[in-house]
Amino acid sequence: MQTDSYLESSMITIIQTFHKYSGQKYKLKKAELKQLINNEMNHFIMENDTLDELFADLDQNKDLEIDFKEFIALIAMVTSACHELFTLK
Amino acid sequence: MQTDSYLESSMITIIQTFHKYSGQKYKLKKAELKQLINNEMNHFIMENDTLDELFADLDQNKDLEIDFKEFIALIAMVTSACHELFTLK
Numbered sequence: 001m002q003t004d005s006y007l008e009s010s011m012i013t014i015i016q017t018f019h020k021y022s023g024q025k026y027k028l029k030k031a032e033l034k035q036l037i038n039n040e041m042n043h044f045i046m047e048n049d050t051l052d053e054l055f056a057d058l059d060q061n062k063d064l065e066i067d068f069k070e071f072i073a074l075i076a077m078v079t080s081a082c083h084e085l086f087t088l089k
Numbered sequence: 090m091q092t093d094s095y096l097e098s099s100m101i102t103i104i105q106t107f108h109k110y111s112g113q114k115y116k117l118k119k120a121e122l123k124q125l126i127n128n129e130m131n132h133f134i135m136e137n138d139t140l141d142e143l144f145a146d147l148d149q150n151k152d153l154e155i156d157f158k159e160f161i162a163l164i165a166m167v168t169s170a171c172h173e174l175f176t177l178k
Contacts (some may be wrong), residue, residue: 039094
């Protein structure tokens with residue numbers, strides 16, 4: 001069987017990174033999201049005092065945890081912002 | 090400077106894969122999306138006769154091209170579906 005493409009490997013890395021911080025409950029508490037951002041996205045998101053706001057925005061169903069669908073929305077948002085930087089004239 | 094994390098590298102891979110098929114216009118025509126799916130996502134999306142339907146779903150602004158925001162929505166959808174498979178009991 002052919003191996004996964006770089007794109008497919010990237011999607012798996014996103015899932016594995018989420019699991020690294022969520023554990024088997026597959027949800028991130030605010031402290032876990034903060035750790036993930038600080039350790040894994042510190043070039044793309046600066047630590048600042050807006051984590052509360054970001055968390056509230058992501059937590060669409062207001063259960064005070066970030067599930068995978070909510071997390072992937074963050075990844076999509078950040079990747080789109082990066083793409084815009086890449087394509088600025 | 091510290092190197093990018095695996096998660097950050099994954100986000101960059103997603104952008105680079107999009108550019109590989111979009112070229113400098115930063116939009117995918119239907120034939121380009123088809124090539125990208127066949128070459129880079131063939132373990133995750135099967136080629137079938139629903140490309141027309143998928144394209145119409147993704148093309149939110151109906152300009153007959155997929156821009157990066159529309160593409161990242163596809164990646165989010167496919168990654169979420171994968172995550173559900175991973176976490177099925």
